[in-house]
Amino acid sequence: MLPSLRPKAILFDLDDTLWPIAPVIAAAEVTLHAWLADHAPKVAQAFSIEDLRARRQALLAADPALHVDLGALRRAGLQAAFELAGEDLRHLDGAMAHFFAARNAVTPYDDVLPGLLHLKQKILLGTISNGNADLEVIGLAHHFQVSLAASHFGRAKPDPAIFLAACAALGVAPAEAVYVGDDLRLDVEGAQRAGLRAVWLNRGGAAAPEGWAPDAICASFDELLCWLERQLAA
Template identity: 70%
Template sequence: MPATRPQALLFDLDDTLWPIAPVIAQAELDLHAWLSAHAPLVAARFSIAELRERRLALLARRPELVVDLAHLRRVGLEEAFALAGEDARHIDEAIRIFLATRNAVTPYDDVLPALERLRARWRLGTITNGNADLDKIGLAHHFEATLAAPKFGRAKPDPSIFLAGCAALGVAPEAAVYVGDDLKLDVIGAQRAGMRAVWLNRGGSRAHEELGIVPDAICATLDELEAWLHQLGAE
């Protein structure tokens, strides 16, 4: 029996539509510079690396915080402010400073042209565990539905967030394709929800072989994704 023709595409965001590591690195630099000026006791006591280590330790103690990474950062800052004896009233602005730079992303070169073509043929949506703001980034108009773990209450690879994304676009899971860079969060999560999953492997990794994970397709770019979709007879 032939596979259901795709009617919708849902995308991960960070490291799928744009590189995130340099963005987070710059956001943490900007945050620490702001702390130096406005919460100097925190900046003097904790380096960027130490704040990161404390945040990872916090996540290990409270794994439920993975569903909202901005809240995780806030709780980490609350602990750091308390330990440093700093005024907690600065925390709201500290988070705002971080998120402003965190949303200053630069899409991969293939993304904007591909999204214009893809949305002419398929219904598009996004599902993310992060806190990117597509309105601020300027990409919201490409997508009919956007789901983020902090608002939904569950994070990938939980199948429920994938099913909710399909429901938001009005398609059955077998008629939807999920595209993401993370084998465990994106590929396994989407497949467990009954979707086809494309691993967007921009760096040529062979991690799927080591992990024994079998994506429905492996693409290095969104141009390759389009070619695969056309091979399915989905044009």
């Protein structure tokens, strides 16, 4: 490997890479529905959690551009439910604030904090996410020099533009950056199309489908650190 291609930066996906997200979203939707029952009872009575989820999926199918801002998607779904139920829209902001507070109550995987503390001594760190996690609220923002969210940037993974923008913000060439994520299409394919190396963080040990070729497959941060040490020593 050419010296210029030694990694200078490593960028991370957030949901299901630094923490599990499915149980967090499920719990957030339960607590949101309970909040609605107290503050917007017409909505809670008219729509179950499953109903609200189905309505969001229908909105997304009708307007795929909403993938860029999942918070806007959730708000649009809730607003439509409020209007159909005849509920006072002044409670919409409170509903969203309540959801986001619960959505950010994530617990990083056990290897994440030690791994970030080790990595930040060696290499620039950043994040790119299609989700709406708030790293300041979660308490991890100080580990990263750059954090890009699709909702603010205006384009979502796997669009190469968001990867290139993160590299530019860090002052590194794409070939000098590594992206780490759990999703083969959004993370691995997207990063590689932008010229970055891509590590599939495969915590569940799933077999890689035929045709996919991550630059590395790691089951944990420990394996990622070992792989990175080899790249830095090359």
